Amino acid sequence: MIEVDNIHKSFGDTTVLKGITTVFDEGKTNLIIGQSGSGKTVLLKCMLGLFEPEEGSICYSGNRYADLSLDERRDLRQEMGMVFQGSALFDSMTVEGNVMFPLEMFTKQSKAEMQDRVDFVLERVNLVDAHNKYPSEISGGMQKRVAIARAIVMNPKYLFCDEPNSGLDPKTAILIDNLIQEITKEFNITTVVNTHDMNSVMEIGEKIIFLKNGIKEWEGTNKEIFKTDNEAVTNFVYSSELFKKVRQMYIEERN
Amino acid sequence: MNYLADIGRYFIMIGEVFKKPTKWRIMRSLILKEIDELIFNSLGIIIFISFFIGGVVTIQTALNLTNPLIPKSLIGFATRQSVILEFAPTFTSIIMVGKVGSYITSSIGTMRVTEQIDALEVMGVNSLNYLVFPKIIAMFMYPFAVAIAMYMGVLGGWVAAVFGNFAPSGDFVQGLQQEFIPFHVTYAFIKTLVFAFIIATIPSFHGYFMRGGALEVGKASTTSFVWTSVVIIVLNYVLTQLLLG
Known part of the structure; x- marks a missing residue:
């Protein structure tokens, strides 16, 4: 609250x-x-x-x-997790790198544990084939989903x-809305x-x-x-x- | 008043850079990345410029020594002194301000504009430590680049002297060894370390605290180049007075 x-x-x-x-x-x-x-x-x-x-x-x-x-x-x-208006993804990192970033910074998890968690949240936001793509290589809707995945990866x-x-x-806007509500x-x-x-x-x-x-x-x-x-x-x-x-x-x- | 506020903000920023350090495992990879980006990627231009500057210094010195009583070895001596004392540390630093400083300001500025710095802060990352600290550490490698610049400057001078028929190789090399004071090299490296810190931090300051959009990123890069150069020139004078005066 x-x-x-x-x-x-x-x-x-x-x-x-x-x-x-x-x-x-x-x-x-x-x-x-x-x-x-x-x-x-x-x-x-x-x-x-x-x-x-x-x-x-x-x-x-x-x-x-x-x-x-x-x-x-x-x-x-x-x-806290934050989804910025412009997604604010780190453009020098891949999708996987972006989502893994908070885990690498703040947890002592092994590489395998982090990978499992990243796979789980990316699957949760329906992004399974974008792990190695850079933010500039994916659509705006996908960027938003990566931002959501990054925001929830630490269980905020x-x-x-x-x-x-x-x-x-x-259509994508409704998908994002539903995703936010489901995750909440x-x-x-x-x-x-x-x-x-x-x-x-x-x-x-x-x-x-x-x-x-x-x-x-x-x-x-x-x-x-x-x-x-x-x-x-x-x-x-x-x-x-x-x-x-x-x-x-x-x-x-x-x- | 704005200048005073900016100076204050700069020193507060420096304090923040050393607080709440990022995990060493991540910091190590960031430092290596910055060494590659800031130092190794600059070696080409440093070698190129130093070689030709050394050559020009030699030619100009030779053309001004018209008196036949003055030994040719003086050309080597003057080249060595000019390159080690001034051209390698200071001139190379100004070139680095243009290349590395602009890169630092524009990369951090773009992160500010696209809210990537806000994203770091929201996650609880000390963004100043994450972004600026690796650059400061990477720039501690800068004296190695300046050592290469010194070597290339002298080599350029030797090539110009010998192949331009301004002085025989033996005389030039004798001049290089003449009245050598090792402290001059120490002085050059002390200057270089101070300049390295300035090149890492002032452009970072201009990028980190910039406001606006893409156009302002360009303006911030220009402003950062001007101020970093001014500070380097002033500190060059102060350090020379303190160390050699």
Whole structure:
């Protein structure tokens, strides 16, 4: 569980986060949604410790991040997995090298044990024939799957995904969404996904927080988002004709 | 004020480089990779440039010694002194700033732009130790490259003197051995070690703390070349004053 309490973050004169308070539940796919520039990525990077908030606190299973020493922070980070928007794979390493990297860095496993674990996670993300390929030799969807494999190879307690579907075709995007949700359940991870993909919201949003101009405007589930009367949320979620129709059908069905 | 802040940030970075070391098994392979990339891959250009610089120094010295009373051995002497004291350590270092420094800035800068450094940090890796420390250690091999540069510079001078008919081989070699002060070689290697540290760290600083995209990676490489060269030139003066003055 991750508890975020009254987080403020500014860059120069621009205040990006204005007092965000929420809880991300264990074993659930938690979504942060909002328009571009609403502060989603900054909130995610604050949770990862890449940005230091000016005010407020973030607690991981009860441990306040700001109170941890530098070494304790690095130890905590070994319990985190992150899927970056651009995958952030090490381009000088093969797919196998990328996935094996955290194991080589932080475990005392033998080469055979590491190889078994890498084979397992690559199979888990449906990548069995790409071990020796370099990131530049595989598609965007495959790169995302490698990034997920690298993020879960150490059995993390917390998984963060920054727009995991960006730049992917709808079918691959759904595959990635399902994969994230399955992994969350399978390994009981606290997963936080930053997205503005409405399919993700409807499919995997067990808990959703909606940010607008650095403020938490709404919080709920993918079931509740259909019912909400919050104007900012409905304007954002139902901005496309397709979703307007889906909502209309839902309301008619309910009546 | 920005310059002062950058200097402060540079020294904080140096401190971070030596904290929380990466596993030795991984670090060893990184160091060997960097020795190959930074030193062995630079030997070709170092040998080429040193040979011709040595030749040019010899020709220019010979052309300026027109008085028949001045012995021809002075050409060898002047070549040796110029090459060992200045051309091999300093000139080669400026060339290395262009070749190795740009590579360091652009490779680390690209990792910054593509969030690979963030990925290292999120995993709990001390990214500065992982990226910069192997480069510093690899650059400790740089004095060997400079020793080769000294040898090639003198060889270039001998070839130019003998085959250009500026001095007979015997006179040139006699000049090379004349009034040799071993401390001059020590001085050259002390300078080289200091320059090696500068070449590894200043370009790393510019790459690591860069912001922006692909265009900024190029700008960071240029800025890093300018600042690394400036620091080398200033330190060259300071070290010469301290060690030989």
